[in-house]
Amino acid sequence: MKRVLAPLALFATRATIPEPDAGDSAQGCADSGLYIISVRGTGEERGIGVAGTIIGTQVQRRVNGTKIVALDYPATLSDPSYVDSVVNGTKSLSQLISEHVKSCPNDKMAIMGYSQGAQVTLDTLCGSDEPLFDNTAAIASDEIKKHVVAVAIFGDPTYVPNVTYNKGNSTMEGVFARKNSDSCLRYADIISSWCDTGDVYCAGGNSTAVHSQYFTKYGIDIVNFIVDKATSPSSNVPSSASPSGTAAPISSGQPSVSTTSGSATTTATGTRTEGVMSAMQTMVD
Template sequence: MKDIFSRAITAVAALSGAVKRDVETPCATGIHIIVARGSIEKPGLGQIGVVAGNVTALVPGSTVVAVDYPATFENYLTSEASAASVFSTQVAEYAARCPNTSIALLGYSQGGQAVMDSLCGNSEAGFTPTLDLDAMFDSHVVAAVTFGDPSHTVGAPWNLGTSNKTGIFPRLNITACEPFSDQIAGWCDFGDVYCDRGNNSRTHGTYFANYTMDAASFIVKKWMVANNVTSLYGSPNATVTTVPSSATGGAASTAASSAATATATTVISAAGAIKPSVVAAAGWLGLAVLYMACQL
């Protein structure tokens, strides 16, 4: 029991110190995850950081870094282009420095569009055209996950969710993305005002409650295949939990953003399996209580 708790504390410490510049991040022995938050979320991992937290709990030795970009509605075109550029730069720099480490990209809303632009270039109307990811680094990106991507385009092979319409900034050319199609998973649901041009302002904030487990599992499976890994460290009963979103509008509210940038950790279920979750700083008190219980 104490050993399980020690692993939980280690996961907390690892992720809480992981959001830093790539040049400062040690080469991961697991997955290196680059994360772009959604529009108007506070700097950091944002809500989609919960997916990264689940992955790091399942794959020890993983690292997480946040894309530093404005994430604003004002000047959206330049803000999104900035994120796509940072993604490309971070992938290139990290791949050159850590050639044996696999990389996963995560993005929510505007950050999701940036993920796609970094992979296959920008072909959306009104945006400045950008190049796709340099072929030299293609093999390093084993998975890319998006939630509520405004560049969602009907018919793309990586589309998941319930949407049957294009987003507000649909791609004019998805062929540039097709070499990555097996590594991409993009969730967009019917009614989402951004990725589905719908009229339900709440839908855009529901992905974290509905697809966190699916997204984390997708990334881990792609990493396992790419690295010929047949089993994972930890309890065979380990599962990935979902975390409800508190966003109520078309973009994350300030309260939701604050909650989402909390540290990812692991907790122990009654059965002894390790389950990833998200806790705020106050969660350390809960871990202390858990520790005391483990001493009994």
């Protein structure tokens, strides 16, 4: 019998920031800059979320013409359920990428996904095969390889260790560990996935604090990763994005964490997947 798994209600944890930014309009091209799609985490208010507000705006300072847009999806734990929210997000992200590629074929694009948003991001790029989730096909690879220059994800519940694009220090898998990580490796040169030991979602730990610290701990690295990819002459995307100025200091303050557990307080035992399934069922009931 493996360790007791905390209930899925923990996914209600969210990083909160003052005055969440709604972001730019999804319509229109970035032209000389970068078109960043920010996929927020569970429970974050609609908008570009903590990733877009902290990281995206720093990229925007350094790459002229950059737009930061929010993915329109529930990002919920219930009503709709977490599973339905992820499925909804995957469809929405695929549609947004495809429509933007058609409208703005010369744009360079980047995707940032935090927590549930990280799962949505990789399910879109790689397809999904995680426990509890229906198998879904990945978006057409040409739309990614020819247009997306950077994918930065944080606290991914589908995290698996020993993958070349992993960052951070976790050697444990996430609560919805991905089986098809090989499908993601074709994009290994543009993906970076940050996950640290103890993270309750991406590393099977028990710390929500670890889950909230990626933007303050790795902020400079994340911004540099995206900017370098956006301005690299080796990019296949025919855009004129170029660096401009320097980034303002990233806040040293850690986003506050508030936990909403709802009415589901029963823990589940057994294997990690069985535990998550049990907790999910408890919430549905």
